[in-house]
Amino acid sequence: MTKELVFEESSGNVFADLDLEDAEEYLTRGKIGIQVLRLLKQRNLKQREISQLLGIPQPEVSYLMRGEFQRFSEGKLIAFLKRLDTEISLHLRPRHAGTQAGETVISL
Template identity: 55%
Template sequence: MSEENTPIEFIKSSGNVFEDLDLEDAEELLIRAKLGYTVRQILESRHLKQQEIATLLKIKQPEVSNLMKGKYHLFSEGRLFGFLNKLEQKIIIQIAQHRTGEPLQDVTLEK
């Protein structure tokens, strides 16, 4: 069989890349990624400079750099919630019965 005709093998994602990579605390990492991404999107949409972001979020410039580079694992969920509050975002926490196959934690972003 030629290289062109070799079937490509793949594994279907669980929906959580961190779980697929078999990382510890995969659900927590996914939550942080979703929250951090939301913070970054809001900041980018406002076209703020890093010093302005540091002042707004009351953090140091190296932390702004980490946030804008997507290093969300360096920030706790509580800290990311605090950033969203400072960006005047409403956060709703909903608790529901867990169903088999669903993640235990999830973040839904309203557009």
């Protein structure tokens, strides 16, 4: 007798799928945080060097490197990207199609 596997289709946001409050914020922090990690790993820096580069204490570097992005605000994660010489653009557009407002792009 084999047990039938049950699958549930994801919404695209694992935090929403887990019914967490502030799921969109967690997803945004995760997306930004992963980019920060990729850039840091490309540079092959020691935690002490990362601490100096990002302007944060070494224990916070440990949290960052373990992917504990909830410990950092979205603004702080964006500041890390800037310190890593990343050009950042925000694309602002209506959430729902058919809305009169157009798209706005802001470079940070």
